[in-house]
Amino acid sequence: MNKRALLGAMALCATSFLAHADEDSLRIGIEAAYPPFSFKTPEGNVSGFDYDIGNALCEEMKIKCEWVIQEFDGMIPSLKVRKIDAVLSSMSITEDRMKSVDFSKKYYHTPGKFAMKAGNVINDPLIDLKGKKVGVQRASTYDRFATEQLAERGIEVVRYSSQNEAFLDLASGRLDATLADIVNTNESFIKTAAGKDFALVGPDINDPKYFGRGAGIAVRKGDSANVARLSAAIDAIRDNGKYQQVMSKYFAFDIYGE
Structure with a gap:
């Protein structure tokens, strides 16, 4: 194999590896200051309904959650500049936000x-x-x-x-x-x-x-692949009981809504 072909093969392998790495993890923005949905424990760990639901979804999708803690008003800007891949932080699905980002289906709805x-x-x-x-x-x-x-x-x-x-x-x-x-x-x-x-x-x-129509998971505009797999995972954990297990840790009623 000549030098140019070798370099091309190496570049292809590197590209494939990076693509695979991206598919195996999801950088998720969370506020961690909105109990009982997201908060820090006395030990400094993130906890809450949003966090546990996110981990259940990642487990269902067989990928790794990489949690990124930041203030709520910086979530969509961080999504746009690719610092994160998704926002799972009790963000309501509204027409105004849908001009800037896409959403999964809802994962809960409260007034x-x-x-x-x-x-x-x-x-x-x-x-x-x-x-x-x-x-x-x-x-x-x-x-x-x-x-x-x-x-x-x-x-x-x-x-x-x-x-x-x-x-x-x-x-x-x-x-x-x-x-x-x-x-x-x-x-x-x-x-x-x-x-x-x-x-x-x-x-x-x-x-x-x-x-809007409840809280959903925001992704970059046009990211139909993550919309589809996150929505499918929400359906899956509701069907297999994992959603109910997480919900029962924090609430004595059905938070999913109508």
């Missing part, structure tokens, strides 16, 4: 809810919260809803890098309310010592225009 001091009654948030301060997580679906609906009605919207920061300000009296996922609010705040004087109030917030 949003306001949290306030116990005793408050909210019938119509657009009226009853006028003049109040409401905290939301920056770049979340709740941020977009608050910007387009609440701020227009004289409600002050305060944005945070993480939902936990909003909970801290609510507990300390710097906010009147916060709007977030009902499960996250209940499990990470209402049931804790800091949230003992607070309650979930008002109607469920689940307008499909803002909150």
Whole structure:
């Protein structure tokens, strides 16, 4: 074999190896600050429903999960510049996001809810919260809803890098309310010592225009291969019982939704 042919063969082997390596692993972005969906244990390990579901999906697909921890508002930019291959971090499937990324089918669906001091009654948030301060997580679906609906009605919207920061300000009296996922609010705040004087109030917030069709796994636009295999894996773990095993660790109800 001449030198040019040898170099060509080596390049082909290297390309094949890299392609195989990519197929055998998936770099997944996760926030790790959104309990009970994703959080760090006292030992510094990542845990939560999103993390366990991701590992179950990777096991089903026979690939390795490579978890990349970062803030939520940087997920889609990191996906676009190929720092990660997927986002599995309670990201809602919305029409607005689908302009930038593609999604697997949903893996759960829960509504949003306001949290306030116990005793408050909210019938119509657009009226009853006028003049109040409401905290939301920056770049979340709740941020977009608050910007387009609440701020227009004289409600002050305060944005945070993480939902936990909003909970801290609510507990300390710097906010009147916060709007977030009902499960996250209940499990990470209402049931804790800091949230003992607070309650979930008002109607469920689940307008499909803002909150879409549930949480899915985001991938780069046009990545149909990962959309297909992730969606198939979600169906598989729901059929073989692994989804229910993970769900029962964190919830006493069916979080998959309708």
